[in-house]
Amino acid sequence: MTDQIAVLFGPFGDIYRRDRRSPWVGEGYVDINPDDARELGIDDGDYVWIDSDPSDRPFRGWQKDRKNAAFSRLLCRARYYPGTPRGVTRMWFNMYGATPGSHEGHTTRPDGLARNPRTGYQAMFRSGSHQSATRGWLKPTWMTDSLVRKGLFGQEIGKGFLPDVHCPTGAPRESIVRITRAEPGGLEGKGRWRPVELGLRPRYESEAMRRYLAGGFIDAGTGKEG
Amino acid sequence: MRKILAALLAAAACGCGSRPAPPLPEVIAFPRAALPDGPKDPAWTPVPAHVASLLLQDLVEPRQLTATTAALAVQAVHDGSRLALRLSWADPTVDDLPGASRFVDACAVQFPTVVTPDLPAPQMGEAGRPVTITAWRASWQASVDGRPDDITALYPRAHPDHYPFAAPSLPAGSAAQQAMERRYAPARALGNVMEGPRMSAVEDLVADGPGTLRTAPQQFSRGEGRRTADGWAVQLVRPLPDGVGPGRRGAVAFAVWEGSHQEAGARKMRTGWIPLAIREGP
Amino acid sequence: MALVRNWQLGRDMSYWYPEARPTRQFAAVFDINKCIACQTCTLACKTTWTSGRGQEYMLWNNVESKPYGFYPLAWDVRLLDMLGAQRWEGSRYAGRTLFEAAPAGERVLGWRPDDLDYAHPNVGEDDCFGRIDRGAALSLPHAAWFFYLARICNHCTYPACLASCPRGSIYKRPEDGIVLVDQGRCRGYRECVKACPYKKVFFNPSTGTSEKCIACYPKIEQGEQPQCFVNCIGKIRLAGFVSVPEKARPDNPIDYLVHVRKVALPLFPQFGLEPNVYYIPPVHVPLPYLEQLFGPAVKGAVETYRRAPEDADLAGLLALFGSSQQVMPRWKRLGDTVLGLSEDGRELVRVPLREPVYVRAALDSVRGVVRTNVP
Numbered sequence: 065m066t067d068q069i070a071v072l073f074g075p076f077g078d079i080y081r082r083d084r085r086s087p088w089v090g091e092g093y094v095d096i097n098p099d100d101a102r103e104l105g106i107d108d109g110d111y112v113w114i115d116s117d118p119s120d121r122p123f124r125g126w127q128k129d130r131k132n133a134a135f136s137r138l139l140c141r142a143r144y145y146p147g148t149p150r151g152v153t154r155m156w157f158n159m160y161g162a163t164p165g166s167h168e169g170h171t172t173r174p175d176g177l178a179r180n181p182r183t184g185y186q187a188m189f190r191s192g193s194h195q196s197a198t199r200g201w202l203k204p205t206w207m208t209d210s211l212v213r214k215g216l217f218g219q220e221i222g223k224g225f226l227p228d229v230h231c232p233t234g235a236p237r238e239s240i241v242r243i244t245r246a247e248p249g250g251l252e253g254k255g256r257w258r259p260v261e262l263g264l265r266p267r268y269e270s271e272a273m274r275r276y277l278a279g280g281f282i283d284a285g286t287g288k289e290g
Numbered sequence: 291m292r293k294i295l296a297a298l299l300a301a302a303a304c305g306c307g308s309r310p311a312p313p314l315p316e317v318i319a320f321p322r323a324a325l326p327d328g329p330k331d332p333a334w335t336p337v338p339a340h341v342a343s344l345l346l347q348d349l350v351e352p353r354q355l356t357a358t359t360a361a362l363a364v365q366a367v368h369d370g371s372r373l374a375l376r377l378s379w380a381d382p383t384v385d386d387l388p389g390a391s392r393f394v395d396a397c398a399v400q401f402p403t404v405v406t407p408d409l410p411a412p413q414m415g416e417a418g419r420p421v422t423i424t425a426w427r428a429s430w431q432a433s434v435d436g437r438p439d440d441i442t443a444l445y446p447r448a449h450p451d452h453y454p455f456a457a458p459s460l461p462a463g464s465a466a467q468q469a470m471e472r473r474y475a476p477a478r479a480l481g482n483v484m485e486g487p488r489m490s491a492v493e494d495l496v497a498d499g500p501g502t503l504r505t506a507p508q509q510f511s512r513g514e515g516r517r518t519a520d521g522w523a524v525q526l527v528r529p530l531p532d533g534v535g536p537g538r539r540g541a542v543a544f545a546v547w548e549g550s551h552q553e554a555g556a557r558k559m560r561t562g563w564i565p566l567a568i569r570e571g572p
Numbered sequence: 573m574a575l576v577r578n579w580q581l582g583r584d585m586s587y588w589y590p591e592a593r594p595t596r597q598f599a600a601v602f603d604i605n606k607c608i609a610c611q612t613c614t615l616a617c618k619t620t621w622t623s624g625r626g627q628e629y630m631l632w633n634n635v636e637s638k639p640y641g642f643y644p645l646a647w648d649v650r651l652l653d654m655l656g657a658q659r660w661e662g663s664r665y666a667g668r669t670l671f672e673a674a675p676a677g678e679r680v681l682g683w684r685p686d687d688l689d690y691a692h693p694n695v696g697e698d699d700c701f702g703r704i705d706r707g708a709a710l711s712l713p714h715a716a717w718f719f720y721l722a723r724i725c726n727h728c729t730y731p732a733c734l735a736s737c738p739r740g741s742i743y744k745r746p747e748d749g750i751v752l753v754d755q756g757r758c759r760g761y762r763e764c765v766k767a768c769p770y771k772k773v774f775f776n777p778s779t780g781t782s783e784k785c786i787a788c789y790p791k792i793e794q795g796e797q798p799q800c801f802v803n804c805i806g807k808i809r810l811a812g813f814v815s816v817p818e819k820a821r822p823d824n825p826i827d828y829l830v831h832v833r834k835v836a837l838p839l840f841p842q843f844g845l846e847p848n849v850y851y852i853p854p855v856h857v858p859l860p861y862l863e864q865l866f867g868p869a870v871k872g873a874v875e876t877y878r879r880a881p882e883d884a885d886l887a888g889l890l891a892l893f894g895s896s897q898q899v900m901p902r903w904k905r906l907g908d909t910v911l912g913l914s915e916d917g918r919e920l921v922r923v924p925l926r927e928p929v930y931v932r933a934a935l936d937s938v939r940g941v942v943r944t945n946v947p
Contacts, residue, residue, distance in 0.1 A: 148704065149706045258688055258692070259696075264649070276652060276653075279863055280860075281657050284868035
């Protein structure tokens with residue numbers, strides 16, 4: 065995905081990355097019911113931690129492995145999403161997750177870009193990904209380099225590692241999670257995310273915005289309709 | 291106002307320990323063997339200043355209806371053929387970085403192109419009575435001082451994936467690469483470089499009425515602007531205007547734009563015509 | 573200042589320059605009901621025109637969700653708030669336009685976006701007005717609703733950008749009404765950025781001039797539709813030329829939708845610019861919000877569109893959307909076939925009124941196997 069598509073991916077895009085915390089020009093986010101977020105003390109646009117069962121997520125033994133825990137704990141933006149019922153959050157599963165290298169880029173580069181300094185891999189998360197909260201299911205009977213299998217494209221028969229065969233298949237979908245506020249959403253961590261401050265977001269609507277939603281700036285003379 | 295005048299006089303004097311000269315009632319260009327090197331040259335210190343109160347540009351739309359920069363101090367010297375002006379004014383914010391919605395600090399000096407008994411209309415001249423303008427912009431100064439022609443100079447954390455003119459298939463500097471670059475900057479392709487790489491921090495322009503401003507066919511001015519303790523000081527050097535040589539009188543007008551107040555074009559603080567005297571001397 | 577006729581307002585109004593309509597007026601119809609916000613249009617424009625330095629943030633074409641989406645932030649709600657509540661009397665606009673409401677010292681009522689207002693171009697994506705509770709079901713209009721509004725420069729008949737430029741650096745082409753910023757004349761004052769209510773002029777800080785959608789005029793000159801039109805996956809767009817109402821021709825696709833069937837409406841006609849991109853309104857959205865966007869004709873437009881399945885002419889013309897690279901100034905329906913035609917009546921494309929449907933048998937009798945649905 066190039067930057068011009070990433071900037072349109074969700075609401076947090078900024079092609080000039082004016083908030084240094086942003087991993088790229090677009091970033092990962094969780095859709096959360098506004099009432100759920102309010103109860104958790106989370107404002108629209110805040111950064112949040114998303115944690116799951118600590119016995120094995122983000123990975124077994126993470127409590128004793130600080131280095132790898134740092135890159136794999138899920139940190140993302142919270143987005144007030146009226147379109148989900150209470151208790152159900154959702155997140156896209158195809159965003160580029162954080163890696164040790166991307167985390168290194170994010171924490172060492174002056175511009176904060178979450179890009180692996182050696183490979184150029186670009187993450188859309190400061191740390192973690194939705195996979196931090198889910199379990200992968202591997203197929204142990206196929207985990208051998210001697211497995212004969214068809215190639216990914218075409219009809220070639222071969223042996224050895226192939227993503228579609230040896231990687232977890234399917235995208236693990238569901239998990240019970242706990243969401244806690246990590247950082248304020250405002251520029252460089254001060255105050256609230258700008259669209260919230262401008263009164264444009266669900267549950268934060270300014271008077272003008274409420275009027276706008278009701279169609280109150282025009283009287284079309286058609287009486288009460290719709 | 292008194293506080294501002296005092297501050298301006300102090301700025302004009304470079305705070306170099308000598309007492310500032312009393313302000314002049316008009317702009318007087320004093321004869322000198324050599325012109326100062328730049329706005330920070332101590333040679334400016336003893337030169338008396340005319341302190342002009344700035345007026346709103348409320349003659350043509352869009353009109354400036356809120357006053358911003360209050361006054362402009364003008365010092366002038368000449369060497370018999372060239373005129374050097376030093377304009378200084380208070381400006382707490384450095385606005386030299388253009389952006390999608392960012393405006394930059396600037397100043398300009400205006401002369402009648404031809405000396406006539408009646409002066410042209412002070413706001414950009416009029417049809418048949420053109421004016422000659424020399425403009426300085428803080429962003430042009432930054433470019434001359436070495437700001438790269440790169441989006442990261444304007445937005446430090448920008449990191450564009452790709453420009454078509456940066457494709458590996460186009461060797462850098464080749465004709466094809468430069469053509470591709472011009473394709474995505476039609477203003478530059480037309481030679482209209484309002485921002486971008488500049489050889490000079492000033493530009494000479496002509497106008498014969500509001501809305502007619504255009505680049506002068508000849509570029510004959512040099513200029514440099516530097517920050518002072520509380521604002522800007524800009525030195526402009528140009529030939530003495532035609533018909534306004536040593537011992538003669540003319541007229542001059544000024545304009546100042548405060549970038550943080552989104553001033554550009556007609557939204558400016560300005561003066562009317564101010565008498566200009568070129569002193570004769572040894 | 574002059575008095576000009578604005579047919580969308582049903583009255584005369586003030587404008588900075590006298591009325592001077594082009595020979596032909598480039599116009600478009602966008603069917604909002606078909607837009608899926610895939611942003612292919614946005615990227616088509618971007619990769620064609622705004623891939624240069626200083627253009628990174630510009631979206632000459634953008635798609636924003638309504639009601640919570642904006643690019644730049646708050647562009648419409650802010651201006652509506654400045655203008656205040658206005659009203660229509662039937663099809664006549666009884667309120668003030670942006671020209672009539674211009675404050676002292678200005679030619680147009682407008683505002684300057686902050687640099688930060690260009691961030692978050694897809695804010696509000698898919699955010700619905702209302703709530704989705706467990707067990708919610710939807711009927712028309714939807715209690716919880718949103719839709720996608722794809723926007724380009726409207727190449728207005730009375731552009732605010734053109735009126736506001738003190739140097740006359742913006743002009744409207746007499747041959748097709750496309751509005752352009754003269755890149756040789758612009759000095760970057762950005763009065764146009766302030767004045768355009770749709771915020772479709774953008775300042776390029778790398779060149780120091782302002783830039784905008786050019787309606788892909790090199791393509792229009794060759795009889796081809798703009799990039800954002802021909803790349804649209806949902807086939808929601810049709811380019812052409814619109815006439816004034818008394819010269820409307822039913823065999824002109826834009827005239828037919830705008831003037832004859834009145835199913836395509838201008839965006840914020842109350843601003844007074846006579847914009848020339850016309851929208852078929854989304855049928856699921858409550859009328860008060862739609863009337864604020866498109867004016868009082870919305871109710872009739874929604875009803876007409878909902879009857880399209882039984883309306884062969886309307887359905888037929890809608891089938892021509894996205895069917896050809898070429899601009900089709902004329903059209904006609906012949907039974908179950910719809911033709912897009914050139915100005916002089918030559919066939920450019922033909923499409924069926926209804927897509928033919930073929931059902932393939934599950935059993936392949938030749939090979940004796942059952943076909944399964946895998947690639």
